[in-house]
Amino acid sequence: MPETPTGAQLRLRHGELSAVVVELGAALRSLELAGTPVLDGFGADDLITGGRGQLLVPWPNRVGDGRYRWQHRELQLPLSEAPAGNAIHGLLRWTAWHTVGSDPARAVLETTLWPQPGYPFHLRVRAAYTLGPAGLETAVTARNLGGDPAPYGVGQHPYLTAGTAPVDLSVLTLPARTRITTDGRGLPTGQEPVAGTPYDFRTARAIGDLPLDTAFGDLDRGADGRAVVRLAHPDGSRGVDLWLGEGVDWVQLYTGDTLPPGERRRAVAVEPMTCPPDAFRSGTGLVTLGPGEQHTVRWGITPWRHGA
Template sequence: MATHRADVQGTDVKHTEAVQQAVAEGGEEHPGTSVRCEPFEPGGDAAIERWTLRAGPYEASVLSLGATLHTLWAPDRDGVSAQILLSSDRLADVLGPARYYGATVGRYANRIADSRITVDGEAHELAPTGRGVTLHGGPDGFANRIWQAEEIVPPGRGPGGVRFHLHSPDGDQGFPGALDVSVAYTLSATGELTISYRATTTRATVVNLTNHAYVNLAGEGNGDILGHLLTLDADAYTPVDDRQIPYGPYEPVSGTPFDFTTARRVGESIHDGHPQLAGGGYDHNWVLRARAEDGGATRAALLHDPAGGRTLEVLTTEPGLQVYTANSFDGAVTGASGTAYGPHSGIALETQHHPDSPNRPEYPSTVLRPGEEFRSTTVLRLSVS
């Protein structure tokens, strides 16, 4: 399906009073998840649905356009709730400069060099996105599609949510194989937002899916994230060329601005002149430590806002984490707070396979074949300290 377009613009009214009431009541008395669906814009085009999940003091909303994580509300150490994702309530922004904010990115997240892959000896030319690469699955990738949605109703009072489905035909953006994809979001009263990806194919292909949310734990529009404390469970990263394509072997982070093996301010070394930071900040893939033998999600990152106490722990089954500090943001998007987003207004922590893996056999494989199922899980675990 081509990118959805609409001529309607407007503002979605946030039910902040209900969220504040949930904060006051606490999560333990309300272990279940309430789910509701409505048009993204009341009175507008109903093709874009907004699914709102609420559990205890937490609330998330997800759009059917791009299976996009649009908002996420969480309390600070004083119980004051804030929306911690960069997002816009204007449809023109959601369809334009904010298109990737929180979107499900695929068929291949991040960059593929020279817009070309070879799978089982067969070469495939991909739709380019510029600068000699294919970025985020091509110019009409999964972030631009309307996904079909259904409510997840769990047994008992466990976390509920919403599951999105998408069919990508053989040859879509140049990728081989017809791909059937699902992305499920569930939210618990203990602050765990779980994102579960599944995919099957009719021909050998490559798959790399991620979520592209930008986080500001102080609340969207409330300053930058340079003072946030970041820990990454990674001892190496992949240095890149001027097209953001990895080159050479993994590089150790020790002794470099890329060392977040212990908690450091995001902005501590961001402007220290390191040649890999010439773009104004981080936009790199960290190589995560060994994954769990049972295939379960293990910690990749810990982000903390010292001022308000909100903490985000990221757990994943993926081997890599792309960290992007919104270096090129130029105020083109204004959030619900009324603040235009400038550089470092948020940070993206994208769990995924490494960039250009289809052309780098030494990296973990992204090949999916008929009869197999692609499975990936990421957990965003919120707390206060």
């Protein structure tokens, strides 16, 4: 049988929850509750488009011009978002990861990020996906195998759906007090409070026709230390929460307005990030991963139904 374009398909199940993780980029292909999708993912034989479910290592979002300065070195990343002149979403999206552990409800994949032009650092990266009573937890760990401190950030790019198409009808709750303003290339120009603006979703309301490709910060967290973004069906019957654990201090929301016509505003990408856009140049939220050090962060997705 021919191999799929995304490699091995790791199928997980716990109760009514099921998920599929693929070998290419350790991406999350699907997540369902009782057979109902809560992600706008991709098929087993599809190419990944729009970043769907991909892990973003060693930086999420963009690096303007792909150029940054690190410890007195001038470095140049490949311009993977060539029309805008940016490096986008890291270096491991199109890398084959290998499975190092699995059981019916858990998959652990690992890869090596080798030193290369623009990122001359040596990391081993592990992604663990676990289904349980609270949904899906993702834990990403990076270890610096090299002799020099490395700049590091991580995120993921899942598209959430509450069963409305377009997403205009979906009800969004976003516990963020500020947003990053950007220029036409998606690069930061500043920050502003969301209060009194169309970007204030601290109280649940429909997304409407607002286009979102926006990073948010100053997240309010619960007693458990987690910040929770909720997307709900307007009748309140179902929805999906994405929680951000300690160290995941930023979240990008993207309604897909720049995707091909059939994919626009079909779902909302809710992207957990340890640092905001252009962090390799600004240093904001950037982790310095020293030789031999490791860094772990967690986020998760909890589907729900009314009364469930």
